[in-house]
Amino acid sequence: MRHTNNVVYLAWLEQVAWAHSTALGLGPADYEAAGHGMVVRRHELDYRLATRLGERIVLGTWLTGIDKYSLHRHYQFIRLDDGQTVFRGQTHFVCVDIAQGRVRRMPARFQEAYAAATRADPPAGGAGGADPAQ
Numbered sequence: 001m002r003h004t005n006n007v008v009y010l011a012w013l014e015q016v017a018w019a020h021s022t023a024l025g026l027g028p029a030d031y032e033a034a035g036h037g038m039v040v041r042r043h044e045l046d047y048r049l050a051t052r053l054g055e056r057i058v059l060g061t062w063l064t065g066i067d068k069y070s071l072h073r074h075y076q077f078i079r080l081d082d083g084q085t086v087f088r089g090q091t092h093f094v095c096v097d098i099a100q101g102r103v104r105r106m107p108a109r110f111q112e113a114y115a116a117a118t119r120a121d122p123p124a125g126g127a128g129g130a131d132p133a134q
Helices: 006-023 028-034 108-116
Strands: 036-047 057-066 070-079 085-097
Touching (some): 006 036, 006 057, 006 070
Antiparallel strands (some): 036 085
């Protein structure tokens, strides 16, 4: 069969989310230094087409909403060979105090970085340049 197992998609979500956060100046060390972390409250996953070993997939992510305690991140994965959207999803993250494990307000630095990158719609042309409506 050699299809991509569903759990691999979760790993891809984490990888692309961290890559995006790090590009915004908020890597794992920044979270640790602030004593805060963003944890998943809810995932919504839409597996649209099967992918297989060896296929080239572009992973895209963007933020669509933020408040003092949480943010919403969207994802779109596109198969390069045919431009088809193979996966779409979204995650609702909440901010927690790492030591106490309790929901806390995001540090101002987090709010500023994420708010500057938040958009109402998918990036123009969709993630990776394909039509997000596919």
